[in-house]
Amino acid sequence: MKRQLYGILALTLLLVPLDAALAGVTATYRYGLSDFSGRVLSYWPQLAVDPERNEVYALNRRGNDIRIFDEHGMQIYVFGDGFASAADIAIADDGNIFLLSTGYKTATIHRVNYRGEPVDEIPLGDLPEAYSKLVPDRMVYRDGALYLADSDERLVVVVDERGRFLRGYDLNRPLRHYLPKRNRFRRELGTVDWAKKRLKDIELNGFAVDRDGNMLFTVPVLFSAFRMSVDGELTQFGSGSGSRGKFGVAAGITTDDSGYVYVADRLRCVVMVFDEALDYQTEFGYRGNRPSNLIVPDDLAIDPSGNLYVGQAANRGVSVFKVVHDDTITSELSSIEPEPSVGRGQGMTTVKRRRASGSTKRGRTIEEDASDRLEVAAKRGGRNMRVRSEKPGRALVEDAPDRVEFTVDRGGDTPAADSGEPSWVFEETGTNQAEVKTDEEE
Amino acid sequence: MRKSDRLLVGTVAALAWILTFGLSGTAMAFHAGGVAHCDGCHSMHDSPENPVEGIANALLLKGTDPSSTCLNCHEGSGSYHILSDDGSDWSPGGDFFWLTQSYSNVVRGNTNTSDPDNMGHNVVAFDYGLTQDVTNTLAPGGTYPASSLGCSSCHDPHGQVNGGTANGMDPISVSGSYGDIPVAGTIAGNYRLLGDPGYKPYIVNPAPIAVTSGFGETDTSHVAYGQGMSEWCANCHPQYTGSSTKHPAANSEALGSDKADTYNAYVATGDYTGGAGAAAYTALVPFERQETNKATLLTAVTSTQGPDSLDDNVMCLTCHRAHASAFNNITRWDMETAFLASGYPSAANLTAMGAVANADYYGRDIATDFGTYQRSLCNKCHVKD
Numbered sequence: 083m084k085r086q087l088y089g090i091l092a093l094t095l096l097l098v099p100l101d102a103a104l105a106g107v108t109a110t111y112r113y114g115l116s117d118f119s120g121r122v123l124s125y126w127p128q129l130a131v132d133p134e135r136n137e138v139y140a141l142n143r144r145g146n147d148i149r150i151f152d153e154h155g156m157q158i159y160v161f162g163d164g165f166a167s168a169a170d171i172a173i174a175d176d177g178n179i180f181l182l183s184t185g186y187k188t189a190t191i192h193r194v195n196y197r198g199e200p201v202d203e204i205p206l207g208d209l210p211e212a213y214s215k216l217v218p219d220r221m222v223y224r225d226g227a228l229y230l231a232d233s234d235e236r237l238v239v240v241v242d243e244r245g246r247f248l249r250g251y252d253l254n255r256p257l258r259h260y261l262p263k264r265n266r267f268r269r270e271l272g273t274v275d276w277a278k279k280r281l282k283d284i285e286l287n288g289f290a291v292d293r294d295g296n297m298l299f300t301v302p303v304l305f306s307a308f309r310m311s312v313d314g315e316l317t318q319f320g321s322g323s324g325s326r327g328k329f330g331v332a333a334g335i336t337t338d339d340s341g342y343v344y345v346a347d348r349l350r351c352v353v354m355v356f357d358e359a360l361d362y363q364t365e366f367g368y369r370g371n372r373p374s375n376l377i378v379p380d381d382l383a384i385d386p387s388g389n390l391y392v393g394q395a396a397n398r399g400v401s402v403f404k405v406v407h408d409d410t411i412t413s414e415l416s417s418i419e420p421e422p423s424v425g426r427g428q429g430m431t432t433v434k435r436r437r438a439s440g441s442t443k444r445g446r447t448i449e450e451d452a453s454d455r456l457e458v459a460a461k462r463g464g465r466n467m468r469v470r471s472e473k474p475g476r477a478l479v480e481d482a483p484d485r486v487e488f489t490v491d492r493g494g495d496t497p498a499a500d501s502g503e504p505s506w507v508f509e510e511t512g513t514n515q516a517e518v519k520t521d522e523e524e
Numbered sequence: 525m526r527k528s529d530r531l532l533v534g535t536v537a538a539l540a541w542i543l544t545f546g547l548s549g550t551a552m553a554f555h556a557g558g559v560a561h562c563d564g565c566h567s568m569h570d571s572p573e574n575p576v577e578g579i580a581n582a583l584l585l586k587g588t589d590p591s592s593t594c595l596n597c598h599e600g601s602g603s604y605h606i607l608s609d610d611g612s613d614w615s616p617g618g619d620f621f622w623l624t625q626s627y628s629n630v631v632r633g634n635t636n637t638s639d640p641d642n643m644g645h646n647v648v649a650f651d652y653g654l655t656q657d658v659t660n661t662l663a664p665g666g667t668y669p670a671s672s673l674g675c676s677s678c679h680d681p682h683g684q685v686n687g688g689t690a691n692g693m694d695p696i697s698v699s700g701s702y703g704d705i706p707v708a709g710t711i712a713g714n715y716r717l718l719g720d721p722g723y724k725p726y727i728v729n730p731a732p733i734a735v736t737s738g739f740g741e742t743d744t745s746h747v748a749y750g751q752g753m754s755e756w757c758a759n760c761h762p763q764y765t766g767s768s769t770k771h772p773a774a775n776s777e778a779l780g781s782d783k784a785d786t787y788n789a790y791v792a793t794g795d796y797t798g799g800a801g802a803a804a805y806t807a808l809v810p811f812e813r814q815e816t817n818k819a820t821l822l823t824a825v826t827s828t829q830g831p832d833s834l835d836d837n838v839m840c841l842t843c844h845r846a847h848a849s850a851f852n853n854i855t856r857w858d859m860e861t862a863f864l865a866s867g868y869p870s871a872a873n874l875t876a877m878g879a880v881a882n883a884d885y886y887g888r889d890i891a892t893d894f895g896t897y898q899r900s901l902c903n904k905c906h907v908k909d
Contacts, residue, residue, distance in 0.1 A: 125652070125653055126609075143609040143610075143878060144609065144624060144653070144878075146876075146878055166875060166876055166877065166878035167610065167875060167878050167879070167880070168878075169609070169610070184610065184612075184880060185880045185881045186612075186880045186881045186882055186883070186887045187887075188881070219601070233601075233602075234601075234602045234603075282603065282738065283603050283604065283739075285600070285601075285602055285603055287600070302597070324563035324564070324567075324574055330564070330586075330596075331596055331597055348596050348597075349564070349586055349596045349597070350574060350586075351586075368574075368575050369567075369574075369575060369586065370575060377588075377651055378587075378592075378596060378651055378652075395592075395599075395651045395652055395653075396588065396592075396650060396651040396652075396653075397653060
């Protein structure tokens, strides 16, 4: 019997550190969004990124203003008049801003330019009867469409930029399966529909849309997050507890183009990271006064460079973390030729070979941080693409429809690992063309 | 299989069943009428998963202070939330949103700016930007210090009834807010976990008896107040009851046929056609039905029947809300205007504050529901209009 107990204990000890060992993601605190006076203070701003212009927008609902920050986290513009009732914000491809304002049983979407000047109003008048109750309070812009979620009614509609209905989702039916069982001590309340009553308490909190159009949302009272596919299939992930990787009060949610999902937990004051398969990877933050700590984190947004923006309470404003996927190269490059390592750059994953080839999923970052010259050849749809650089750099393959084959060819002498030379960024544009940018040009 | 093995298998199977099914119904019932699981609010060991690093507090709370800890779950809009960004928490207690906002109007040439401290009980919740009342340092009509005011001043977060287990009480099996019937040998919690004499020294009067069916408040779905509310408020505001110089509010202050008949007949200013009061109830002017049986009281949560003339009584919450409101002195309607539809905050004020339309009256358009010339709802009982 003792041996069995020891066996169980050993198994337990083996399993405990497993999640930390598996973690392929690291997050490093960078700074708080600031202006020239210091950190911009706010309570739980709603956040949106503009990937085209490398800007982040913060809708400060309590302060009734909208602040725009550049890629360095510095405030570059602020406006607010006339948008006090705005509940959420999203950024269009052309740089215009969508503002969702809610009222009693009504909601309006205004499009304004970056100065806050009105452009037009997006009408929401022609929704199907099934969505007539919709009063959206969450909004996401993705690929030319606006995803509008009503957290109280658990309805989502997708409209185009003119407000024309594209499709809708009634989350009530699938969410019924996740309702807790009725308290067996509870007395029947006449004609009250208990399932309906319990559903009423299931409000959505965080809401996001991933690169493939799948919706992600959190439901605090179920201690869970969900992913709903475009065709309506619902997947639950996460569970409640006070321990690592578990939800206390699941709040904001976002996803990056690699498929990683980030969920803020208000109670545990962490941001949890899940991989594309929705398996827990790691968490960071924790309650405290240090800059890297978080106090009641809520809304999240992430830009293509891996900067994760975290809005929080206690007038702490927005903290910015740099997220790096350690498995970017190691898990994707299976046919790397054995060449000497050239070192590791500033917390980033490095291709430690002179020559490498393989494939990567779209959105993955391929980093080259210590070479005189970098050559990337990408192959997609039978066409070859080639990009050359004259400096150490990195290749960023994004916005591709699926996997991209590539070859990295580093020529010339290999400099010191920590040469500190500027990086190159290679971006595949998604049209079988490739652009090359330097950091200076961005 | 040996007997001990069978016992082991049986035990494991029972545990598995409990873990799988027995706890599945608890997801939405954090308090469940009593004390919840400890680590929902406390971090016992300053552990890596739940540190209190840098924000040491003797209570080991997962918030800078008790109220911040409550708001970790209860901040938000709708349902069980009580602090929104837009005044849309239309619970019976009211939305602490009003403590975060101020508005100005020019009245007879003077600019009047509202004082948010006067709009609610100023619970101190640092994480959520709620601060101490700077005007009243003590509870009006009492001595409770404003600096100590928090959610847990009124609500017992541990939900004990009369001192709980240590005082010989039976287990709490159901919430005390929804009329649930506890099984034999168990009890229900207090309504909304309100503290009773076993909770804090200043609470000498028992928790009130009331039930509801949810979190919102309309004329057809509302709290059914039984008795004891005013006495309970008097735990901190003792000078506001039992005085001939104060408006009556107590179990003993029956409306009587005079006021009850008026309440029932009064529909609106200029409309006195309510008759026996089958549709007289308005959630804007609630009353106590002097009912102590929660099962009986439960039938009244959807009732629109006005008060009877036997013992139904006026209470503090007839005119005030417990958390916060859009009006001075946490009243349910604007008591500083002749016509409610032209009172403050105005529609423009609400928009400027980021509040949803008609948030001050829980979505009601007063002009539509009562009329453009509706006067104070004091007239629901006093009909002086």
